[in-house]
Amino acid sequence: MSLHEDAVLVLKGFEGQPELREVYLEHLAAHPDGVYKPCTAGHVTGSALVIDPAGGRVLLTLHKKLGMWLQMGGHCEPGDTTLAGVALREAREESGIEEGLTLLPGGPVRLDRHAIPSPCNWHLDVQYAAVVPPEAVARISEESLDLRWFPYERVAEVADASVVRLVEATLARL
Numbered sequence: 001m002s003l004h005e006d007a008v009l010v011l012k013g014f015e016g017q018p019e020l021r022e023v024y025l026e027h028l029a030a031h032p033d034g035v036y037k038p039c040t041a042g043h044v045t046g047s048a049l050v051i052d053p054a055g056g057r058v059l060l061t062l063h064k065k066l067g068m069w070l071q072m073g074g075h076c077e078p079g080d081t082t083l084a085g086v087a088l089r090e091a092r093e094e095s096g097i098e099e100g101l102t103l104l105p106g107g108p109v110r111l112d113r114h115a116i117p118s119p120c121n122w123h124l125d126v127q128y129a130a131v132v133p134p135e136a137v138a139r140i141s142e143e144s145l146d147l148r149w150f151p152y153e154r155v156a157e158v159a160d161a162s163v164v165r166l167v168e169a170t171l172a173r174l
Contacts, residue, residue, distance in 0.1 A: 003035050004028060006082045007044055010107060010126065016169075020111045024124050034124075035076045042122030046086030047073020048103065048130040049166050050095050050138075052149070053174055058167060059138055060159060061094050062146035069150075069159040071166060073125065074143075083108070087128040095147065096139025097132055104129040110169045112162045129170040 001009075011024050027042060028034045035044045049071040050059035060069040072094035073087065080086045084103055092098055112125045140147040152171065156164045 001081070003076055003080050003082065003086075004032060007035055007126070010083050014108055014111070017111050020113060023113065024111065024126075027124060036078075037075045037120065040119045040121065042120060042124055043075070044083070045073055045075055045123045045125045046083050046090060046128070047071050047125050048087040048091035048128040049109070049163075049170050050091055050097070050101070050130050050132060051104075051170055052132050052136075054134060055149070057149045057151050058155060058170075059095055059132070059147065059149050060155070060163070061141075061144040062148070064143055064145050067145070069148075070163060071127070072130075073127075083126050084128060087126070088130060091130045094141050094143055096141060097136045100133030100136060101130050104131055104170065104173060106173060109173060110166055112166070114162065127166050127169075129166075129173065 008028055011021055014021055031039050031041055033039045037043055063070050072091040074090045076086050088103055092101055108126050109129050110127050114123050116123050138147055155167050
């Protein structure tokens with residue numbers, strides 16, 4: 001199965017946000033390359049909120065290009081076979097937590113479509129949550145200016161509304 005086919009199946013099985021889910025599915029139907037960065041009409045991305053339920057906190061990265069506190073995430077790559085794999089790969093790369101990081105069961109937590117500068121126009125982000133093992137040690141990557149744990153209740157002080165909604169949706173799933 002291709003990454004494109006996996007994305008369609010994941011989105012068809014996602015029960016939340018029906019209008020936005022339909023936008024994603026229409027995009028993929030119209031663009032066979034719609035999961036990859038070169039698709040100028042926009043492209044699917046995968047992200048994961050790294051969460052420590054035992055500590056009541058989330059790990060956010062200060063994005064190098066955007067200067068914003070965000071969840072881990074990024075573009076699909078040619079070797080990727082699933083959206084869940086994209087989200088987990090990005091979470092591992094950007095958090096430095098290689099061992100024991102697992103996606104929260106149940107598939108994506110939410111969707112977030114946001115404008116990006118030309119020539120690509122849109123990121124159609126499929127957002128997961130990844131749970132850290134108790135002994136996890138985060139390490140900053142070259143893609144970040146900083147990496148920091150925030151208590152759930154402090155996320156709204158540092159991050160934008162999309163990250164706050166992702167935290168809320170994740171906590172509702174726990």
